Amino acid sequence: MSLATLRSRWKFTNKIGQGGFGEIYSVYDNEKKEKVAIKMERIDRNKRALRLEISVLRKIQDSRFAAKFISCGRNTEHNYLVMELLGDNLSTLKKKQLQQRFSLGTTIKLGIQMIASIEDVHEVGYLHRDIKPSNFALRLKKNITTRNNIPLETCCIIDFGLARKFNDSEGKHRPPREEVGFRGTPRYASLNSHLGKELSRRDDLWSLFYVFIEFLKGKLPWSSIRDKQKIFELKTQHTTVELCNNLPKEFATMFNYLSSLKYEDLPNYKYLRRLLTDIYHQYGYNENTKYDWEIMEESLNSQRSSSSSKVDSTIALTGTTKELSRHSNKHIIGNYSKDFDREIKNINNLIFPDFKKKTSEKNNNNSTNIENKDKELINQDFILHYNQNKDIETESEINEFEKMMKMINVEDNTETTTQLNIDNHKGCCNIL
Ligand SMILES: Nc1ncnc2c1ncn2[C@@H]1O[C@H](COP(=O)(O)OP(=O)(O)OP(=O)(O)O)[C@@H](O)[C@H]1O
Secondary structure (H helix, E strand, O other): OOHHHHHHHEEEEEEEEEOOOOEEEEEEEOOOOEEEEEEEEEOOOOOOOHHHHHHHHHHOOOOOOOOOEEEEEEOOOEEEEEEEOEEEEHHHHHHHOHHHOOOHHHHHHHHHHHHHHHHHHHHOOEEOOOOOHHHEEEEOOOOOEOOOOOEOOOEEEOOOOOOEEOEOOOOOEOOOOOOOOOOOOOOOOOHHHHOOOOOOHHHHHHHHHHHHHHHHHOOOOOOOOOOHHHHHHHHHHOOHHHHHOOOOOHHHHHHHHHHHOOOOOOOOHHHHHHHHHHHHHHOOOOOOOOOHHHHHHHHHHHHHHHOOOOOOOOOOOEEOHHHHOOOOOEEEEEEEOHHHHHHHOOOOOOOOOOOEEOOHHHHHHOHHHHHHOOOOOOOEEEEEEEOOOOOOOOHHHHHHHHHHHHHHOOOOOHHHOOOEEEEOOOOEEEEO
């Protein structure tokens, strides 16, 4: 099929992704009358990965976590894969959150699905070998099912360009090769990958473990390092205690369990999911617990409907508290810690007379529970609304405001804590 013929069926709208292996476009499918995604790989590339990717994607079509395969082919210049159009990947979504991390509830909800999606890939005989946040994306379509009528899940596993078959034609685990090159993304790669060892099922789960820590803490101790060797050294130096401090103990249990797995072992995926569901119940989450981005969306909607005349959704502002103070009815969404909760009560409510914490009731109910977990991070969702009916003018008002901003943005960018970037698309505030 020539590029021209390709373009006659699929009308290219915009580029949505660029990876090491290809480019991804959002296209309008004239035959299906809907938007789909197309991944293109140049034929003259030295390394070809798309054929493998297509093969794995087709094999996991019964998984609840797979993007729907639509078509594939090649023209004179490209190999291409047409598949269901998904939404944001988890790396992008994480960056949109306050402090660039997910709440415990969201991490667990995603984590349970991510473990199950990896299990599905393993079940068809492949290792993924590049587990990272940008290789999971949200499904845009709701209420669709697999070929066997099983409802599809929110989170999809994507990008099988580095996948590898780990069992032979009789279903037996392949023996390890003596030496293999590094595979994966250094930040999330398992120690085995750094050591040039053959990877197996446990290594996909090690990468996922690093992803969980990053989701909850915002970054890994080696996030800012580019040098692979240095990353390896930091990974070996960081003990379970350091990596999992301030997190529910189940994460340390997960670390220890993964350490106990041998090359050929079939991981107990159910056990790993149960560790996460245990946390889920302990912290009072349930099936109605919303993802961070849903809370944000709901809040925006209620904000819009309750004060539609005042909210200017096209506003785009980065500025000082003084500049911000000229705009009313903004809200801030994100995670809060117990310290923040305690401190916020000490703040003069003069500036924020309408301060409401949406999850406060839930937290009050769980207060004994929370006290018992004194040292653990209480990383719940919060929505802070303020209706600022008056400008912040006096010095003391500015001080109060800055104090509050500093507390929300506890760790990062202290000098810029008073700057807000109002996301013009969604109309919400993110602290820079
Ligand atoms: N079906 C899809 N729908 C929407 N976006 C997609 C889809 N597939 C991929 N993307 C987006 O494109 C990005 C890159 O895709 P993918 O990881 O498959 O490419 P890659 O070339 O293998 O990338 P990398 O080298 O980073 O691993 C993804 O992170 C995701 O945001």
